[in-house]
Amino acid sequence: MTIDENFLRLRKIVRMNGKYVMQKLFDDYVTGPITKKIIPSCILCGAEQKLTKEHVLPKWVFESNAKHFFTTDVNQLSQSYIKATIPACQSCNSFLLNGIERYIQRTLSEVDFKKRYYSPEEWGNVIRWLEIIDFKFQVLDISKKFLAHKTAGYVPAISDFSIAFMRDLSVRSVTSKARLALKRMGTKNKEKRANSLIVGEL
Numbered sequence: 001m002t003i004d005e006n007f008l009r010l011r012k013i014v015r016m017n018g019k020y021v022m023q024k025l026f027d028d029y030v031t032g033p034i035t036k037k038i039i040p041s042c043i044l045c046g047a048e049q050k051l052t053k054e055h056v057l058p059k060w061v062f063e064s065n066a067k068h069f070f071t072t073d074v075n076q077l078s079q080s081y082i083k084a085t086i087p088a089c090q091s092c093n094s095f096l097l098n099g100i101e102r103y104i105q106r107t108l109s110e111v112d113f114k115k116r117y118y119s120p121e122e123w124g125n126v127i128r129w130l131e132i133i134d135f136k137f138q139v140l141d142i143s144k145k146f147l148a149h150k151t152a153g154y155v156p157a158i159s160d161f162s163i164a165f166m167r168d169l170s171v172r173s174v175t176s177k178a179r180l181a182l183k184r185m186g187t188k189n190k191e192k193r194a195n196s197l198i199v200g201e202l
């Protein structure tokens with residue numbers, strides 16, 4: 001599959017299943033009863049079978065290093081990138097997302113800024129890829145519990161709330177941010193987004 005076909009397929013999946021996937025995500029982690037039994041499902045198509053662990057940040061970005069971590073702003077707890085995963089079905093993970101990863105990895109390593117910059121198509125695809133990562137981080141924040149605060153410790157009354165909810169303390173804000181991230185993935189044209197992308201070389 002070419003990269004254009006990959007992104008086209010992604011947009012189709014998002015447009016077809018996005019509404020259902022979002023609603024289930026909100027019901028499971030933000031608006032539904034705390035005792036609700038959650039059935040894991042693919043973050044793109046909603047499938048409940050053949051689920052795999054999709055890394056929020058691709059392994060090659062953090063060089064598969066289990067020690068690399070990020071700190072969640074809301075509770076100041078650290079989490080390794082290697083454990084930051086969300087469910088994706090085998091088909092979405094292996095055939096769709098992996099194909100996009102391979103293309104991005106190749107593009108980022110091949111383009112030598114001393115000789116040329118990215119083509120408009122490559123820019124667009126890098127933005128599309130970053131939008132997928134943004135969406136995945138939002139899903140992670142919605143589906144992860146607050147648990148405890150690094151300094152304040154465990155507070156039973158809030159430990160079960162979603163990280164995303166604790167950040168904004170507003171269901172409306174959480175749902176509209178996630179819906180916007182999903183909408184971006186379903187939109188082809190990225191011209192308006194190109195002015196906010198900065199790329200550098202070390």
Ligand SMILES: [Zn+2]
Nearest residue numbers: 042045089092
């Ligand atoms: Zn899927």
